[in-house]
Amino acid sequence: MKKKTSILFAGMMALSTLQANADEGMWTLYNLPDAVYNQMKEYGFNLPYDGLYSGDNAIMKSVINFSGYCSGVVVSPDGLVFTNHHCGFEAIRSHSTVEHDYMLNGFYAKSFEEELPNEDTFVSFMVEQKDITEELRKKGLYDLPIDKQSAFIDSVENVMSKDIKAQDSTLRLEIKPYYEGNKFYATTYRDFNDVRLVFTVPKSMGKYGGETDNWMWPRQTCDYSVFRIYADPKTNGPAAYSKDNVPYHPKHWSKVSLDGYKEGDFAMTVGYPGSTSRYLSSYGIKERRDAQNAPRAQVRGVKQDIMQRHMRADEAVRIKYDSKFAQSSNYWKNSIGMNKCIDSIGIIRQKQEFEQRIKAYQDSTGYLKGKLDFDKMKELYAKRIGTYYVYTNWAETFRNTSEFNTRAARILNGMEVKGPKDKPAKQYVVFDDNSKEWDEALDKDVMAALMKNYREHVDAKHLPAFYATVDKDFGGDYAKYVDYLYDKSILMKSGKKIFFNKKGYKNDPGVQYAMDIKDIFDQLKEQITAVSKDIEQQERYLCDAKIRMEMDLPHYSDANFTMRLSYGQVKNLNVGGKPAGYYTTAESIVEKMKTGDKFVDYYAEPIMHELMGAKDFGKYADKTTGKMQLCFLTNNDITGGNSGSPMFDGNGNLLGLAFDGNWDSLSSDIHFDRVLARCIGVDIRYMLYLMDKWGHADRLLKELGVK
Known part of the structure; x- marks a missing residue:
């Protein structure tokens, strides 16, 4: 585990x-x-x-x-x-x-x-921990919209980190939310x-x-x-x-x-x-079951069958993928087991009954009246769950599931840019030779199978544009398309400089593939973000109301x-x-x-x-x-x-x-x-x-x- x-x-x-x-x-x-x-x-x-x-x-x-x-x-x-x-x-x-x-x-x-x-x-040793909620409240944290609070916390963390390092350069400090963001603790660590x-x-x-x-x-x-x-x-x-x-x-x-x-x-x-x-609402638990666990288990099952076949056939491949397979299979089985427990124990129903008790408490006391709104929470989750299902399929298909996908993500998202800063035309990225870490035959098989699987489980409007290329130029054969990407794209040329401003850069099939999958990610992110801040606020209110209702009991975050x-x-x-x-x-x-x-x-x-x-x-x-x-x-x-x-x-x-x-x-x-x-x-x-x-x-x- x-x-x-x-x-x-x-x-x-x-x-x-x-x-x-x-x-x-x-x-x-x-x-x-x-x-x-x-x-x-x-x-x-x-x-x-x-x-x-x-x-x-x-x-x-x-x-x-x-x-x-x-x-x-x-x-x-x-x-x-x-x-x-x-x-x-x-x-x-x-x-x-x-x-x-x-x-x-x-x-x-x-x-x-x-x-x-x-x-x-x-390894990290915890040195000290303390509650800084009131300090943040006085600085105006809770006067900010919920989507602005994270940046505010980061700025406070930076200041506190500088102060702690001035006292001892071997220390670092983190600020994290507790009780769904109703409290914040600062923890100091020493890393070796x-x-x-x-x-x-x-x-x-x-x-x-x-x-x-x-x-x-x-x-x-x-x-x-x-x-x-x-x-x-x-x-x-x-x-x-x-x-x-x-x-x-x-x-x-x-x-x-x-x-x-x-x-x-x-x-x-x-x-x-x-x-x-554990403070998650019944609506959030349903989303976890149907939009995260279920698609995660399905996609990883496809991937792991292919990995096992290659690993059992070649000891060198097994050594390369032992750790990757273990990481994938652990949460594959976790997702299956969690969903089974959610249904067999009746967790969603039980949580709904508990939420009725909180609503009754709210009605009788007026606590968080006009803020915690179960009807609004239901509506918000209903807007997000379908998109979240597609997003999980997208992430399990295209995010770090093959060497090609890893490089495609890095070329668009934060890979270190080299070259003179004052001459953008000469700036480039380069992939080091890491061929000892992955196997081309396994990666290709996984990539092709997951492309096909993704298409079978999401609506056509969520397909990246390259699917049209697969159909038109490769007769719908995903394996041939993947072979083409590995053979022709500059992304797979380890040690070769990739200049962003070079003529034809965006015409490279691998770069085009990367932009296509990012287009879908950007669409999904926009739709999810549109409601997520309000969901987060409702979940924070729910946690607050629960603790207030049970104020005579100890609670952990x-x-x-x-x-x-x-x-x-x-x-x-x-x-x-x-x-x-x-x-x-x-x-x-x-x-x-x-x-x-x-x-x-x-x-x-x-x-x-x-x-x-x-x-x-x-x-x-x-x-x-x-x-x-x-x-x-x-x-x-x-x-x-x-x-x-x-x-x-x-x-x-x-x-x-x-x-x-x-x-x-x-x-x-x-x-x-x-x-x-x-x-x-x-x-x-x-x-x-x-x-x-x-x-x-x-x-x-x-x-x-x-x-």
Whole structure:
């Protein structure tokens, strides 16, 4: 899982006590409500309040944002980082070749010198967070139209960023909206850009079960990888990559625990959940289902079938596309599962009933009278949903779905212009040779198939002009047209300067293709933008009214990829009406491995059969069950971005890493079901066992304090 009841449904679900509402959600740490902390203590949390955010050894100080899309945790005095295998996927893939396939075979750096640098990998530590809503209000933020507020926030952020950098050049500051823009928090970060790959298990284990088991329970995936933060040797602070950098020495790190867990034990996840929409209206949920999830799943299904065929036929192609396929398929399955949950749980109907309660509250109190208007909201969404459906089809077809489409977008949108600024006629762009990153045959097949698919799913008025060219000059053969583009367009001539003012530039077939697809994008954007600002304002009012109506309850804001805490308990799950357990064992993966000759997702190397079939797992076996426990369940909240989030016990020790949710949690982005939703974690003992017995990584185990 790479992605993303709230109290949103508190009244609707007849949750009348504070306890029933405090033990769910994604809470900011700096202002955690006392009611939430007290509930955590009742569940078994033993640290003081300042052990979360402000204390010298606060848990917050060891949790990291990993590369802007995942979470992770620092686990040693020398800056060792644990995150998920799928979070490190691209870094691992980028070092892999057919001769040295670290993705397939795993990797272990036996010394600091062997640890591998990664150009685009970074980690961020949160330093401070504060509510600046009143400050912005006094500056006039809420006096502005809603479509002007974003630019105003940017200007304030720029000023505050300059001030914070003047105090410490290693810091940066972000301002983000909370509670649908009813509040704004400023968060200060410190980024480290020299992050090196240290250890990873083979893909067979790090992605065990593949797409077959993704979002499912039971699981046996050993989804982790290990990196190290490097720092300036003089300051122990951030520094660009240099061979002279040294391992970072944090003031606080999380300690691994071999003590395990039992059902009902306290469990806490801290990380960077990406995006939820739990305050979203019933109209917004319908739009999500019909205009985003449904077309996304359909188009990606077409693309992924073609990718799989090429990847299975050629190992070099597989290495190039492993990460791309994983990213695409994750939200393909997420979209399918979310729509299933929306319908099976009846989320739209439930939300409509809750909105009636808000309307009754509004009628009785006059709160936001003349502002929050459900009839207007319905009308606005009705104007947008059809266009949004077309837009999703457009984006899934033409945006970065092939190398040609990527270059077409870049030529029109912000590619770096080179040449003398005072002589526009000599300014140009140039594409570097990146042929090692993509495969022409796969890209062509995908591009042609998606062109055909797009035409089959949208009205003719939304077809780019090049479709007429396909019909007239190529007899409707998309493959021939794509061959023509790749062969004739200057966009595919790597290293060749493309001068904008050169005669005939716009006659290039690739440039013309780019302009055609942008014409459709511009039309769709104009239609969507015409109503979106009013929809945003209505959704903001709806959130405001809900919180006012339930003012006696604590409320958390939707996730926005800032640090959040989720807590609960280790919890069993019923699947098909039968208990499915709260952990899996080595025996269960051995049984699946036996089918690996038939199901590629269950394949594992002979050494893994041997290791997981061991008679004695020593110190890594659970002290109570005597079993080697692999993955476990909690009722913690989880969404995209939480991948790699540390999972702590009541004493703040590391139990494992969150890596997925279950099938019934796929609606959690819009509705958290405390009965059905689960967070799936990989057990730290499973991780350490493979580090020990497969990797023989003695130096790392010693660094982690594992004897």
